[in-house]
Amino acid sequence: MASSVFRVLSLAILAFACSLPFAAGNSHILGYSPSDLHSEPRLLSLFDSWNLKHGKHYTASQRLEKHKRFQIFRQNLMRIEAHNSKEGSTFKLGLTRFADLTREEFMRSRRLGLKLPAHNLGSLRRTLHLHPKSASSVPAVSDSVDWRVRGAVTEVKDQGMCGSCWAFSASGAIEGANALATGSLVSVSEEELVTCSSASGCDGGLMDDAFEWVINNGGIATEEAYPYRSYGGSSGACNIEVEENYKTVTIDGFADVAPYSEQALMEAVSKQPVSVAIEASAMDLQLYAEGVYNGTCSSDPYDINHGVLVVGYGSEKGVDYWIVKNSWGLSWGEGGYVRMIRNGSPFGICAIHSLSSYPVKAASGSSLVAES
Structure with missing residues (x-):
């Protein structure tokens, strides 16, 4: 009973x-x-x-x-x-926020924007781009890293219906490198990258090209000085006055991470936030809400179409993951972030190991200290 x-x-x-x-x-x-x-x-x-x-x-x-x-x-x-x-x-x-869109409509909404050249990925790989002031030591890899809690990551942003993911990924990496070098977290301008550095504007770009432009330009303006206006999908003309007079944040160079290696990406992320490319057109990524993503995206390096920022890594209940900052606003994922599984495969989930790079900036006396 x-x-x-x-x-x-x-x-x-x-x-x-x-x-x-x-x-x-x-x-x-x-x-x-x-x-x-x-x-x-x-x-x-x-x-x-x-x-x-x-x-x-x-x-x-x-x-x-x-x-x-x-x-x-x-x-x-x-x-x-x-x-x-x-x-x-x-x-x-x-x-x-994308729950009323089909997969095809989501793809047409220009929420992605990584634009690869016609030639193959192998020809994209550059090993190191260092200017005289830069340094590049790789610390030992710890079990977990989260650059958000160490003051090296700005708030989640929203690219809108502009194919400017590459600019948001690059700006996030620049913000992290600058914070670690100077001890000051400054939000930099994606709009300047979209309107001044690239002839394609909202039609896509590459993070390495953004880093190269910032170096050649002698710096980049802050978000406050040059706010984002391309949300609706149309980029305007470059504001020459701001571009020439507000070169607030600089970098000394940039480095590419060895492709198809989880360990290489971990080593890079243990040092600072890193720009990466992923394949982001899967419906279960469009509707991702929480947890460690292990979904249906393609892991083929030739399918990568979206630039994001890896800001750390860790483990939960025996499942290893990357902490990835997206540029789709707060109403997606874990407050704008996705944790993506680290599965040990050469290409990684959504081909996350395929195309990774980060800016290099020499540290000053007030730089943030990376914790072990």
């Missing part, structure tokens, strides 16, 4: 737990209840709440577009719940 009562209670508790809303660790991602999928009014209410959260409004004349977005939202929520119901997954999906 007692065992039967215990079994009934256990099943009731399990049923209650399964009906609880999913709320990602990121408070900017709207939570949901699995039962929402079985109620049209609740699903519509959830969609309205999601639209309100993301500042989306539909007029009466846009009812067909709203209906289309709602159907995509429903399909994505079904996909999210199917994934989250699986046992053993190391990550969760959620109603990110």
Whole structure:
């Protein structure tokens, strides 16, 4: 009798737990209840709440577009719940800011932007680019590193509908190198990189080219002096006055990480934040909410299409991961970050080992000290 009562209670508790809303660790991602999928009014209410959260409004004349977005939202929520119901997954999906887009629409929204030359990746590899003042010692690799807690990473930013991921990746690496060298964390201008360093503007670029431009230009302006204006997808003309007179942050050179080596990337990240390229067009990355990502992205180096910033690495319950800062705003992932599995393969998850580099800047007396 007692065992039967215990079994009934256990099943009731399990049923209650399964009906609880999913709320990602990121408070900017709207939570949901699995039962929402079985109620049209609740699903519509959830969609309205999601639209309100993301500042989306539909007029009466846009009812067909709203209906289309709602159907995509429903399909994505079904996909999210199917994934989250699986046992053993190391990550969760959620109603990110991209939950009303198909994969094809997301790809067309220019949220990526890494632009590789027509020739192969091997010809891209440069070993070291050092100017006279620079230094390049690699410290011993520790078990975990998080440059966010050491004052070398600025807030999460948003590239918008401009293919400027490369500029955000490069700016983050420059910010980290400068903070470690000077002891001062300064947010630098992605807009200057987009409008002044590249003829392609929002149509893509490379992090190494951004580093090269900053060196040749004699520095880069701060975010405050040259704020980001290309969010909507159109980059304007270079502000020559700011470019010439506000060269606030400088670097001495840059180095490329040996490709296809997890150990080489770890050694680099143990020293400072590192720009990397990944393949980021997978639907489960578009809807990533939390956990250690081990999803369906391509690990082929020739598929890389997005520049991001590795700001550390660690382990959770025996699963090793990279800490990756993205440029899709706060309403995606873990407050704009994704932890990506370190799986020991040559190319790494989403080909993260394929194309990595970092700026080099000589330390001053007030530089931050890397902890072991």
